[in-house]
Amino acid sequence: MKRLFGAFGLFVLLAAGFAPTHAQDEPLKIVASFSILADVVKNIAGDSAEVVSLIPPDADPHAFQPAPQDVALLAEADVIFINGANLEEGLLEVIENAGEKMNLVVVSQCVPILPGVQDHTDGEAHNEVDMSEIAVLCEKHHEEIGEAETPNMLYALDCGHEEESDDHGVCDPHVWTDPQNVILWTLFIRDALIQLDPGNADTYTANAAVYIQQLDALVKDEILPALAAIPEENRVLVTNHESMGYFAAAYGFEIAGSVIPSSSTLAEPSAGDIARLIDVIEANDIKAIFAEVNVNADLVQQVSDESGAEFYVLYHTLSNTDGPASTYLEMMRYNVQTIVTALSK
Numbered sequence: 320m321k322r323l324f325g326a327f328g329l330f331v332l333l334a335a336g337f338a339p340t341h342a343q344d345e346p347l348k349i350v351a352s353f354s355i356l357a358d359v360v361k362n363i364a365g366d367s368a369e370v371v372s373l374i375p376p377d378a379d380p381h382a383f384q385p386a387p388q389d390v391a392l393l394a395e396a397d398v399i400f401i402n403g404a405n406l407e408e409g410l411l412e413v414i415e416n417a418g419e420k421m422n423l424v425v426v427s428q429c430v431p432i433l434p435g436v437q438d439h440t441d442g443e444a445h446n447e448v449d450m451s452e453i454a455v456l457c458e459k460h461h462e463e464i465g466e467a468e469t470p471n472m473l474y475a476l477d478c479g480h481e482e483e484s485d486d487h488g489v490c491d492p493h494v495w496t497d498p499q500n501v502i503l504w505t506l507f508i509r510d511a512l513i514q515l516d517p518g519n520a521d522t523y524t525a526n527a528a529v530y531i532q533q534l535d536a537l538v539k540d541e542i543l544p545a546l547a548a549i550p551e552e553n554r555v556l557v558t559n560h561e562s563m564g565y566f567a568a569a570y571g572f573e574i575a576g577s578v579i580p581s582s583s584t585l586a587e588p589s590a591g592d593i594a595r596l597i598d599v600i601e602a603n604d605i606k607a608i609f610a611e612v613n614v615n616a617d618l619v620q621q622v623s624d625e626s627g628a629e630f631y632v633l634y635h636t637l638s639n640t641d642g643p644a645s646t647y648l649e650m651m652r653y654n655v656q657t658i659v660t661a662l663s664k
């Protein structure tokens with residue numbers, strides 16, 4: 320099972336046989352595991368595809384358990400995109416047991432992975448596996464965006480699996496909190512779509528270029544100028560679970576602690592964990608605590624009440640269309656604005 324997250328080519332073909340041949344005159348049927356990824360895929364696939372998010376907006380991806388109709392949806396898909404790095408904890412067994420031929424693409428394979436908070440092994444590299452195809456692709460992608468390659472890309476790591484440890488793995492799956500990683504997703508999704516549907520290669524290439532421009536502009540014209548308003552000494556985040564590690568690393572923030580001391584929401588904090596976190600908040604005079612909408616609100620409220628740090632909501636998946644985070648770009652704007660409001664006081 321853990322090999323699913325390890326070293327693979329662009330597609331992992333599940334079960335025996337060949338990938339279904341896509342009929343040229345019909346739109347591609349694409350399933351993405353969660354709402355943020357579905358939005359990114361839509362930007363690249365454009366009108367040539369039907370894109371569905373398996374885990375609905377506003378649902379916690381860590382806790383999702385698929386229903387029988389979800390399995391049917393997976394079986395009908397031409398391709399399934401997932402984040403990997405143990406985000407889709409409740410989904411993988413179902414995908415593996417569906418007994419159908421499925422094209423599974425792990426979009427974070429070329430993303431440099433941060434260790435999860437309760438790291439045991441520091442993401443050991445598994446060099447004995449032949450990763451030449453994916454290694455070459457990742458090298459190309461990093462070159463394309465003018466970024467140096469790092470040794471800790473997902474394809475070269477073993478993130479473990481929940482059965483092997485009580486903390487649901489050693490990799491932090493929240494790569495999308497740094498838009499640079501979403502640019503790497505975009506290149507990976509583009510190349511997977513081209514491989515699956517070469518007739519529309521020009522469309523996928525053009526769409527990816529436009530979206531990458533938007534992501535670049537989001538960082539340079541919006542995120543960086545907005546965050547500049549936060550004084551250096553206030554650049555400290557306390558979150559509900561360890562969901563902002565990539566954001567913190569990208570923009571020079573420190574993570575002081577989290578209510579659930581894990582990169583999954585499925586772990587449970589002890590009374591000691593909560594008491595220690597309150598001590599950290601008080602000792603460092605931390606004014607804000609950030610929690611994902613719909614997750615663990617009672618406990619976060621308790622920490623907020625006892626420590627005096629104000630409770631702010633961040634989005635960790637997309638909202639429904641009438642919410643403030645109906646696309647990835649909107650979600651990042653909302654989260655950054657919330658952080659700026661909370662920490663520039």
Ligand SMILES: [Zn+2]
Pocket residue numbers: 381493560561562582583584635
């Ligand atoms: Zn999370």
